[in-house]
Amino acid sequence: MEKRRKSKQLLKASRRQSTPVITSTTTTTNINNSNNGRSSSSFRHSGNMDAYTHFMTTESERHRRLTQRHELFYDALLTLKKDNHPWMNMDDMSVNMNDDDNDDHGDEDGDGMDDDRQVLENHAATNRPFAWDSCLVDQMFVFSMNDLDVILDMALDTKSISTKMINSSNNKNDVLWLPANLLFLCARFAYYYSDRGALSQFFDIVINRLAKVSKQCAKDASLLQYWMTNVYQLLVYLRRDIGLERNTAQQQRQLADLMSELYLLLIKDYERQMDKMITASVLDHEPIGKMAPVDFEDANDWSTFFQRRGSIRASMDSLGGGNMIVDGVSNISVGPHAITAALDKIQTDMASVYELPGYIVTHAIAQCLYYVLYEAFNQILANKVYLCRSKAQHIRFNLSALEDWARQMKLVENIHCVTGLDRLAQLLQFLQCVSELDDVDTFRHTCRGLTLLNAVQIKRCVDKYRYEIQEAHLPVYVEEWVAQCAQQQQQQQQQQQQQQNQSDFDRNAHMQQLKDVLLGNSGKGSHDENKEQQYLAEGSCMNLLSVDSRWILPFYQQIDFVPSMHLSVHKIDNTNQQDSLSGSMYLKIKQKAERDKKESIRIPSLPYKFIDRLDKKLHK
Incomplete structure (x- = not known):
């Protein structure tokens, strides 16, 4: 915060010292130069050249970021308008765009742009309806079969996955269901936009790799549960997508077999x-x-047995007090x-x-x-x-x-x-x-x-x-x-x-x-x-x-x-027993409704940090 405050103070000082002043000196129009109709301008600058360079560079960068921000907002608002959101109209769009034009303080150090972009990305991910009956261009993951091994290496890597990290993550969807989300979005691209045999080839490689990686952790309950929830979620995705549900019957059976194993x-x-x-x-x-x-x-006949048991109990007590x-x-x-x-x-x-x-x-x-x-x-x-x-x-x-x-x-x-x-x-x-x-x-x-x-x-x-x-x-x-x-x-x-x-x-x-x-x-x-x-x-x-x-x-x-x-x-009163059973049934119905609600709003998404890391790895 201190560094940001000093940067703003330096920028304001440079503005005061190097504000450019444009003065226009219009020449007298006469018959000789009436053909060109030009007006000559002269530029006068107060302050040193370094301050002027700093100011122009900052203004250029601010203008570039502001333009990017306008484009991002404009695309998102058009999408929301296209989806017929009742609270969105084009007048609000113009007002928001004008307000952004008049903002001179949020983007001077570049941090506001990143924050607004992250907010907009989260907003679009949570409010834009996911099309399960078609494949929009921003609801899939475009890849090449030549890069599939690299993609699977990153998606199926569990070295950094732990129960503590999943619990501490702000966005659990980005950590827990990352493999399922990525594989499903890749499958959508392979089915809707690739060759006919691409989907089958994709799942042959994916299921073999998934089975190999998941079975390597046969004695790790945490990793087994991690892979179980991803296989289950991938099955849920495939059964919801209308196109993939009809064309992945064999792959769904293979995933169900893997889930049972x-x-x-x-x-x-x-x-x-x-x-x-x-x-x-x-x-x-x-x-x-x-x-x-x-x-x-x-x-x-049992004296030796009891002596052995006594030594075992003594060793347990010495190790941890019987714990x-x-x-x-x-x-x-x-x-x-x-x-x-x-x-x-x-x-x-x-x-x-x-x-x-x-x-x-x-x-x-x-x-x-x-x-x-x-x-x-x-x-x-x-x-x-x-x-x-x-x-x-x-x-x-x-x-x-x-x-x-x-x-x-x-x-x-x-x-x-x-x-x-x-x-x-x-x-x-x-x-x-x-x-x-x-x-x-x-x-x-x-x-x-x-x-x-x-x-x-x-x-x-x-x-x-x-x-x-x-x-x-x-x-x-x-x-x-x-x-x-x-x-x-x-x-x-x-x-x-x-x-x-x-x-x-x-x-x-x-x-x-x-x-x-x-x-x-x-x-x-x-x-x-x-x-x-x-x-x-x-x-x-x-x-x-x-x-x-x-x-x-x-x-x-x-x-x-x-x-x-x-x-x-102990004796149990019939009335209390009926009340407890009724309460238990109500609790189960409520929990099922909450679980169905969770599953209904869960849509596949990928964190931008993961996409950036994958992009860097693919372009090494």
């Missing part, structure tokens, strides 16, 4: 994050402190809140930072919770150390924290997650009371209530159960009855496998539903309800013991999250 990579990365927390936060975390130590009958740092979630004590904090971060990144569609965000959260629940279920059955009533009690408290979070956030609306919560709760309830079922009838009646546990899983709990000292043992005839039931179920399973090949039910079969939604074919997706219910009833278990925790949930099977009888830790 990126989503699977993202889910695998989230599962990797959850793996680091399941054991410490759900299975080993003891929320009930200062309990008397529990002695087991097989304590001698965990897992992919951006730090300073969180070990416990179920570490998992809920990680899920909250996933939801925030996907919905707020990268603005992915709501159904993808909801499905991702449900998928992560599903994985946590069934991985905990499998580890309990696989490790004998968890098959005891004391451990089951601690894990049940941790599960209650996950249930409370699921109800409060209202993010999980998938019936499979509700079933996962119920199945894990039934397993823990059975472990807490199994030693008291000393009669076959009582045991049979109890097992009938465990609808989500099969005989093989119950037999595992009975055979590997860790009895505490002075805890009653199950009678032998009860164990024999359980073994007989498990054997019968295994025989039935073998017969079913001979009659029907169950391996044809792919764990990723529901990804076709995501592709159908992306392509606008929501009602045409493959959705075998009977097969899915069979898969769910059998617990996704191919060997009747463990559950397939990596099974991709369906995108269509979504219901309101209503606590089941196993989730009702």
Whole structure:
């Protein structure tokens, strides 16, 4: 500011010292020179020559900038007039032009011109309607196929992309959706103004490069979300453009396939994050402190194990006081809140930072919770150390924290997650009371209530159960009855496998539903309800013991999250429940309307800084 003020003062001083004065001396007209009719002029200048040169140079530059400004304003106003804006008329245009002619102060140092141009560019970008049924000359990106590699190198460069930069950017559209905007504007030029085969050649190169670059970041959740939102936005653009929608059906399917592959990579990365927390936060975390130590009958067999666990816990405490740092979630004590904090971060990144569609965000959260629940279920059955009533009690408290979070956030609306919560709760309830079922009838009646546990899983709990000292043992005839039931179920399973090949039910079969939604074919997706219910009833278990925790949930099977009888830790008033559901429905409708409004006004644009950098790189 000080430098600008001094420059203005110097300019004013030079004006006072070197103001040119033009005096006209008209010669007397006589008969001899009446033919030419000339009037001779003499120029008189007060001040030194340097000040005069400075003044003339400044005035020339000001006049040049003012002319450019008039041309820019005139073109923009003509465009607005052509678009029949009600508030724009030619009288306003003339007034604005005259006002600009009389402005002597905003352009003297050259800064006003840049500011006004930026304002006008932003105004034109936000107010000029984008023609989706045709291609105007200022709504495409002209390029040469020889320069396509250089353009893609700049558009697909993610070294400078970070979540922090996206959040801090004043214009998020220029940073987050830059690849999608550029590729779509290039596709418009290739389709409307190039040769017939240019569009196909363009997309062949682009999709191959896009797939290669995006899959290189398979273990980076932030970059995966960045590419997912760009692929999705490019699909939205192609489906909105009338000409491109009809002529890019194959390319749209390829982009939908790429989107589903990126989503699977993202889910695998989230599962990797959850793996680091399941054991410490759900299975080993003891929320009930200062309990008397529990002695087991097989304590001698497990002395080495407990000694090893003690050394691990000591090393964790020495590193960070028992805190965990897992992919951006730090300073969180070990416990179920570490998992809920990680899920909250996933939801925030996907919905707020990268603005992915709501159904993808909801499905991702449900998928992560599903994985946590069934991985905990499998580890309990696989490790004998968890098959005891004391451990089951601690894990049940941790599960209650996950249930409370699921109800409060209202993010999980998938019936499979509700079933996962119920199945894990039934397993823990059975472990807490199994030693008291000393009669076959009582045991049979109890097992009938465990609808989500099969005989093989119950037999595992009975055979590997860790009895505490002075805890009653199950009678032998009860164990024999359980073994007989498990054997019968295994025989039935073998017969079913001979009659029907169950391996044809792919764990990723529901990804076709995501592709159908992306392509606008929501009602045409493959959705075998009977097969899915069979898969769910059998617990996704191919060997009747463990559950397939990596099974991709369906995108269509979504219901309101209503606590089941196993989730009702506290009594819920029916009126309050209805009010909360009504409020939840209203909130979803409002959020959907806001999201549709955002998408409806989002038009592809490119920042001028990027265009300048690209132009410099192409003309090196």
